[in-house]
Amino acid sequence: MTAHPTHPNDPAVAAFVAAVNAGDKDAFFAALSDDATLSDDGTDRDLAAWAEREIFSSNGRMHVEDVSVDGRNLTATYTNATWGSMRTRWVFTVTDGRVSRFETGQA
Template identity: 85%
Template sequence: MAAELTDPAVEAFVAAVNKGDREAFFAALTDDATMSDDGTDRDLRAWAEREIFSSNGRMDVEDVSADGRTLTATYTNSTWGSMRTRWVFTVSGGRVSRFETGQA
């Protein structure tokens, strides 16, 4: 059973990833959102295209922190297969302003 997402901004982010919906994904982010992957800052748009949209990325959330902004998920895409990942979100004004992901 998937863990219940409690932060609306994080929920919108995960739903957009799982639907492969670029428009909804970028709507869930602030205009100046940033991200890192395994501790290295990345170009968010290039990363999302490569790791989510062109490779059919999907998040199966296993655990959610009490504040709803840290997740453990099995992340699967056609490039890397499945891996256990950790996601930490910063939310500003109801949208994700930064996310950090990496292997859990």
Template identity: 70%
Template sequence: MSAIPEDPAVAAFISAINGGNRDAFFAVLAPDATMSDDGSERDLAAWVDKEIFSADGRMDVETSSDEGRALTAAFTNSTYGTMRTRWAFTVTDGRISRFETGQA
């Protein structure tokens, strides 16, 4: 069973991914949210569509720290299978303004 992060925005982010709910995913993000993957800045909308929603992405959180804003998770999608990943979130006014992910 997945660990549930303490931060409500991060918990909603994961719930949206695991539920395949693109609208709920973007609702938890700040309008000008940014992201990086393995240290490279990415176009958030394009990355999310490719890596998560068109590839049936799922997250199984293994560990949570920094009040639920730093995670280690098994991330699975139909393109790459399952890989151990790290996630770091910046939450501003209850919404995710930035997330960084990469292989753990």
């Protein structure tokens, strides 16, 4: 039985995770397409406001536990100062080498 990878092999997704974990806003938005969208627990959100609240002002971090073969579906323990730690799922759409949409929610 093969162990599941814990590092995304899709370069855009890997850049997204690295930017979140570094708290690097510039790198985060560079990993996204200009018209990127997101859904949190099934509801579309304003990406800039969500990222500020859920990642940057609350020290958000992703500890990736499992990655799909294509590198675009993750299970991670997500931790921030607002909500603490929770198991989350992340599904990424990548267009032209950048994340054009991501969907997250509790796993």
